[in-house]
Amino acid sequence: MPKPREQQISIEETPYYHCVSRCVRRAFLCGTDSSTGECYEHRRGWLENKLLELPNIFAIQIAAYAIMSNHYHVVLFVDAAESNLWTDEQVVERWHSLFKGNLLSQRFMRGDEMNKADLARLQIYITEWRSRLTDISWFMRVLNESIAREANQEDECTGRFWEGRFKSQALLDEAALAACMAYVDLNPVRAGMAKTPEESAHTSIKVRAEKAKSAQAPNHLFQQPKELLPFAGNPRQDMPIGITMKLTDYLELVDATGRIIRDDKRGYIPGNSVRILDRLGLDEDRWLNMTQNFEQSFGTFAGNEVKLRSICDRLSYQRPPGLNRCRTAFG
Structure with missing residues (x-):
């Protein structure tokens, strides 16, 4: 039996969570139903607009998202200090x-x-x-209920549109966050829906890349998309709220990873991006595996062993779940 959500979340240990919601009853969130020919592509805009609207209400920001045909991924940042x-x-x-x-x-x-x-x-x-208003369960509830009502009204039916329980994974350290965000941003590339990350419609990577192209200083906090959690640059004292990495470094790393995935061959990670992986404590093989299989590779928690044991002690787990998988992935 799944554990209650409060036993899977500890804002004191990490503010980052990867959430996934999937449709039921062969329902289509977006795309085209091959059996009926019905097109539901417009629903992608419904979800994206609502998703980017809710951070104006909740003390929760969007780090990454990707909207697929029958499910979507989102990486959330809970800013408890803001609500106070x-x-x-x-x-x-x-x-x-x-x-x-x-x-x-x-x-x-x-x-x-x-x-x-x-x-x-x-x-x-x-x-x-x-x-x-700082609870990811309420955030996902408001998001999913609004889309379900619109979809059911359009389909002229009642009943569940989403699976009853969304999946969440706590991202315990910088390496887990970067790998998960890249996994989310590269979803359309892996699915063959786009050739490159910046061409992936209804994803955070496309929004960030388009804004970066027109910005004079793309790494500056105020020249990044306002609707997304910004990249705050490399670790330093007095870090502002944001992802601990340069935006341009992340875009280059995801682009290189996407090319390898798209070409379906080993390929290579450029030298500058390799230095980023070194800082994260990851090698190319582990990075590529996680950016292709992150959701399947981890359960409730993803991160290094020290962080995993710490959050499990705080949440009174008898033993850390997925310990061996975290050891293998994060060293």
Whole structure:
């Protein structure tokens, strides 16, 4: 039996999570149904627009995503510190953009006079909503429910559109994050849907590459796509929030990896990208294996043994799951 989601998530250990949702009943998220000829490609835009809209409400940002025919991948960054800076009014306003709230929260936003008992009760709701707005389960719930309603209405049917439980993998260190992001960004290339990463429609790598082409300084935080978690550069003191790598280094590494995958031969990783792998503690063989089989290679957690044991101790696991696989992958 799968463990409860709260036993798989520890923001104190890692803010990064790889999530996957798949359709049921031969439902099509996007693409064309070969048996009926029906085209569902427009739904790709539904999902991408909603996915990139939700970080304006949640304290969760998008590091990478790829929207496929019957499933999608997303790498999420949970910014718990941001939610702690929100005022009570901001929390209620954000929650009301998703749900109606209740009579107390509606009175609060109208500026009605409220007694101490009402304010105390409202504070309980605000605390709960603040927590939910940093919760990947609520993020995925809001995303999936909205798409399911639109798809069911278009298909003129009822019932489940998504599998009942999305898959999540905690990314425990920089190497796991980089490998997982590359795995997500290269999904269309592996599936034969695109020849190069920058041609992969409805992916984060395409958004980043297009923005980089028009930017004077593509590695600058403020010249990267606003809707995605930025690359903050190589490790240093006083690091801003972002992915610990240069954007241009990541784009070059993913491009080289994608060419090897597309050509279906060993190929080689250029020298500059090899230096990045050295910093991550990975060799070419392990990198290529993870960028092609990341989801299947790991269970709930992906990262080095020290981080794996630490998060499992915090979450009271009797023994670390997938220990041998993490040892093999991350040394």
